[in-house]
Amino acid sequence: MTLSTFLAHQWHSFWRARNANKSLALQIILGIFYLLIFIEIAGLGILLPYLIKESMPGKDPIVLFCSYIIYYFLVGLLARFQLQELPSLSIQPYLTQNIKRSSMLHFLNVRSLVHVINVLPFFVFIPFSIVVILPAYGAVATICFLISMFALVFNNHFLNMYIKRKSVDNSWWFFAVVAAIAILKGADYFKLISFEKSSADIFIGLLHQPLFCIIPLAIAIITFVLNNNYLRSHLYIEELVSERKLTISKSYSLLDRYGDIGEMISLDLKLIFRNKRPKSLVILSGVILLYGFMFYPKYLQTGNYTMLFLFALIITGLFISNYGQFLFAWQSSHFDGMMSYNINMKQYIKAKFLLFVTVCSLQFLIASFYGFMGWQIIPIQIAAFLYSIGVNSFVTIYAATYNYKYLNLSKSASLNFQGIGALQWLQSLLISFGPVLVFFLLNKFIGFWTAIISISSLGIIGLAFNRKIINWLAEQFNIRKHKILEGFRER
Amino acid sequence: MISIKNLQKSYKGVKAVDIDTLEIHAGEVIGLVGNNGAGKTTFFRLLLDLIRASGGEIFSKGNLVTASEDWKSYTAAYIDEGFLIDYLTPEEYFYFVGKLNQLSKADVDDFLQTYQAFFDDAILKKGKYIRDFSKGNQFKIGIIAALLTNPELLILDEPFANLDPTTQLRLVDMIKQMAADKRMCIIVSSHDINHVSEVSSRILLMEKGKIIKDIAGGEAAYDEMVEYFKVK
Structure with missing residues (x-):
């Protein structure tokens, strides 16, 4: 059982879903809709420097861009809580088959990566880097900058998965992370720390010292390993999907x-x-x-x-x-x-x-x-x-x-x-x-x-x-x- | 109770149900048997007006089931999980069904009290939604909810298949008793020819949508079914 077989099954399950093929017209409309969004976002990546120049003359687009990166990833993490689901249930039929656990893990990891939210950032980062960073800092810095961005997207992805899986055990995990982000944002609001300044410092620094891109890369790998180990030891359906809470039976006696x-x-x-x-x-x-x-x-x-x-x-x-x-x-x-x-x-x-x-x-x-x-x-x-x-x-x-x-x-x-x-x-x-x-x-x-x-x-x-x-x-x-x-x- | 004329239901030219005439009377326990694809569940859905017949008519107490909704007030059915509201607790579900049939909460509680043995302490006051119960227990919930309304016509699709042995035997007794005491008309389908010949006063054997045998229940019916289902 290889990864490609798993993915082929997923492909079938998507296209053979009862409701999927019914209305071709709707599929096409949705397809166009998605395509437009992608084009718009890619266009945004290319036009961003010009927009910055025009609306805020005198500011360096690279500095401005870099100052929002941390913010972007924090908001991204919150968005992921909402939008990304754990692709756990799809492995249920395979658990009793003669398949190695490692290949199932592999599948779960790869399968989870297939999501709009992981693709979108590249439509911004790649055009922006090529148009703006490449002329200013050269090829090595650009590549390293992109590697760091990819690493951070990767990190965000697996961090979200890890937190979500942890919250299956204990829902306080989720609230703790949201609270942590809220506190950071609060500190930023009251000017105790500055997201914008530290973000700019870190990523401009990175452009000057491109080899430091190993740090985000290392962080991403650590998150991946954490997530993977957790999964390996919890490969049971009841531990992968969230446990249902006990009923708090509300009766709407007024309506009686x-x-x-x-x-x-x-x-x-x-x-x-x-x-x-x-x-x-x-x-x-x-x-x-x-x-x-x-x-x-x-x-x-x-x-x-x-x-x-x-x-x-x-x-x-x-x-x-x-x-x-x-x-x-x-x-x-x-x-x-x-x-x-x-x-x-x-x-x-x-x-x-x-x-x-x-x-x-x-x-x-x-x-x-x-x-x-x-x-x-x-x-x-x-x-x-x-x-x-x-x-x-x-x-x-x-x-x-x-x-x-x-x-x-x-x-x-x-x-x-x-x-x-x-x-x-x-x-x-x-x-x-x-x-x-x-x-x-x-x-x-x-x-x-x-x-x-x-x-x-x-x-x-x-x-x-x-x-x-x-x-x-x-x-x-x-x-x-x-x-x-x-x-x-x-x- | 039920009177059927030229009832037909076909899917893509294949007849799933094809019954010329059939009369079912109050107090009868009908056992519907037949291999998979014989048309048992389709027949039940037609009785409940859940699918549109390709031709023919079903009268319930003289009214067309497609034209009047009167049958709903004296008919109860459990076919599959599609009859359970799975985000309710069992109690809430029973109260809901009870309320629709003018039973107060106290009435429902009294009723449930008498069926405590049937539930075997695994269903009531568990603080769980129906969706979190096992298949067998969901089935029990569905059957009890159907009985709760004290219907004149009761339809159960393969009630023995998902129950544990003790509950199966209990259900056999319950069906016999209800038909005798309340002159309830009960239609059950089953693959268990043993149970079905025991509970039924009349057995209908379906094959490819047609009723090919209409015989009285009991020992003789059991032998006749064994003969029919035997691997040739």
């Missing part, structure tokens, strides 16, 4: 009073808080609430109400589109059950709608504090809120009846396109830009209040006819029920 519908809403809440992927989506919706601080002041100043409306729509309605695009798919692993329990479809749809209303109202209430920034925020957010619950919620439920793809709840959400079809992309575009366009036109040609009142009325009309719409949605759902069930059964 609302009968079957309350029961179903509390089921959705449990789904959200007990599974990785929906939980991270909801946390994201919470973080988005902070967008107001970043964007509102700017657009308030320029009086750009359309942009204010766009952000109000995102802030109050993100949960609906985020959670709603997989509305039924979240339950795909037990949808056979959901469809044979004693649940009336109208109630089922109604419960989903009420969940949207509840969470959206919560977001709206919190976001109302932005009213202190300027009174215009209040009517704009009311319009966005009413539109979200009165129109978007129904559109989202309708679109969800076309989502036939199984979803794994335990996979992390970032960069995870499982279960997303072309329709969902279209839907997110429509939901965010449709009303914004209407608002823009009305605001521009008639007036601010007309725009506000029109958008709000659309929402109110939707709410007023909610019973009719829900009944219609239940019919639509029943038409496609078997197709949804069939899709969800294909894992």
Whole structure:
């Protein structure tokens, strides 16, 4: 069993995944999307020195670049916590085969390296080094500089893996590292130490004394060996994947009073808080609430109400589109059950709608504090809120009846396109830009209040006819029920 | 209870289920047997309206299962893990299913009390989510949740396959008792011809989607099945 066989199996598992080949168009769109990102980042690497020269004349681009390297790697490490998963489970079928442990270790290490986050840095470092460092410091220094950068990427990669594996044993490892980074950043903020200065000193020094690149290289090797040794002694499935915590059973007793519908809403809440992927989506919706601080002041100043409306729509309605695009798919692993329990479809749809209303109202209430920034925020957010619950919620439920793809709840959400079809992309575009366009036109040609009142009325009309719409949605759902069930059964 | 007319389900031209007429009555325990691919699970899914039939009709108490949702109030089923909400604890799951059938928490607790032996102390108050239980215990949870609603029609797909011997024997007794006491209509599929001939009052033998034998349960049925399944 060689490494190439392992990798070939991984290749098959990627392309033969049930959902992978289904929509070629989506694959191509995603491919183009990734390609564009790569080109942009490579372009950034080349253009960086010119950008620096133009925006900050008098500063040496190399010094400026070097002063941010430490910062970059620390942020990179945090990003890796989020984005990179341990590729442990993929070895499960091999553990009982006649394969040497060392080749399995080898596979785990190599397999983990295949990740966007390991490829991206090179698109910045290589062009930058060739364009800027090569003319100034010569070939040897450039090569050594690149070796150090590669070593540090490598080090970050295995450090992340090591910390993650350690946190499987003891989750305090993770918090300790995050806390350490936070303290360093704090010290930097209060000018006790300076990331920028030390970073510049170290890496400019490196350019003058290229042979010191053996230090980062040594650090990377040490991390690799640490990680490897840890893996070697823990090559058991139960030790590689995180142990599930004991249940802290929360009951939403308030919801008990609302009968079957309350029961179903509390089921959705449990789904959200007990599974990785929906939980991270909801946390994201919470973080988005902070967008107001970043964007509102700017657009308030320029009086750009359309942009204010766009952000109000995102802030109050993100949960609906985020959670709603997989509305039924979240339950795909037990949808056979959901469809044979004693649940009336109208109630089922109604419960989903009420969940949207509840969470959206919560977001709206919190976001109302932005009213202190300027009174215009209040009517704009009311319009966005009413539109979200009165129109978007129904559109989202309708679109969800076309989502036939199984979803794994335990996979992390970032960069995870499982279960997303072309329709969902279209839907997110429509939901965010449709009303914004209407608002823009009305605001521009008639007036601010007309725009506000029109958008709000659309929402109110939707709410007023909610019973009719829900009944219609239940019919639509029943038409496609078997197709949804069939899709969800294909894992 | 159940009445079937010209029921057909085909996948890519191959008929997975093809039943001309079939009547199932309250109080009957139907044992559905047949080798893999005979169409047992497909038949169950059709009964529960989880897949769309290619042709024909299923009436449950006179109503088309595809048209009315009434059957849900008196039907319970456990086919596979797809019926379990795996991020709930067993208790939460039982309360959930109970609530949908107008049972209070106290009702559910009483019910669970009577089935303590069945659980063998391995399921309740363990502080674990269903997804963290072993396959066999998940199966127990699913079966108990199906019984909990006190259904008139109970559908179990290969209930003996994933249970330990003690629980298998216990389940045999439970099925017989429920059919007799409550006139429950129970449909079980199984590969265990021993158990199935013991619990069933009527045995349906499926082959390539068709019901080729419709015989009374008991010793004679066992012999007939041995004859059929014997390696030729």
